[in-house]
Amino acid sequence: MELEDYHCDWRLSDSAIEFIVEALPKGSNILEFGGGLGTLMLYSRGFELLTVEEDIIFVNYCHTNYCFAPIKDGWYDKGAVKRHVEGVVFDAIIIDGPAQGERDKILDCNFIDFDTPKFILIDDPYRSKDSTLLDALKQN
Numbered sequence: 001m002e003l004e005d006y007h008c009d010w011r012l013s014d015s016a017i018e019f020i021v022e023a024l025p026k027g028s029n030i031l032e033f034g035g036g037l038g039t040l041m042l043y044s045r046g047f048e049l050l051t052v053e054e055d056i057i058f059v060n061y062c063h064t065n066y067c068f069a070p071i072k073d074g075w076y077d078k079g080a081v082k083r084h085v086e087g088v089v090f091d092a093i094i095i096d097g098p099a100q101g102e103r104d105k106i107l108d109c110n111f112i113d114f115d116t117p118k119f120i121l122i123d124d125p126y127r128s129k130d131s132t133l134l135d136a137l138k139q140n
Contacts, residue, residue: 012038012096012123021045023118024091031090031117033076033106034097035062050084052076054098071098075105086111095133096123104133 017038026046032039035051040062043049052067053059054076059066067084069076076098095103106112114120114137122134
């Protein structure tokens, strides 16, 4: 698939992609909630990604390391996510999903290591719900 073939208006900004490329060495392991054009852009730059996706149509769309986790109780299926992330060390976490759900429910997931990653990037922090998540993560 060519980058131009992936049509999507909603994606990580160019500045977010540039930040990640500058902050992490090639081959870094990134946990990404919600995939899209940004996924393809990061994968093509040599990052290892585990993409948690709620829509089966997009699973394995940009690479082959996906966790299909449909929305349950407002967030990704926690059991599915836990099976993929528990015990794995990630260099960064990108929160750009779920598209249909409550991003702040990620805080209820004690199986996600929020302390080891170099950074946690939240897309769209200007949204009131996402700014609440940002504030909560700052306090941890």
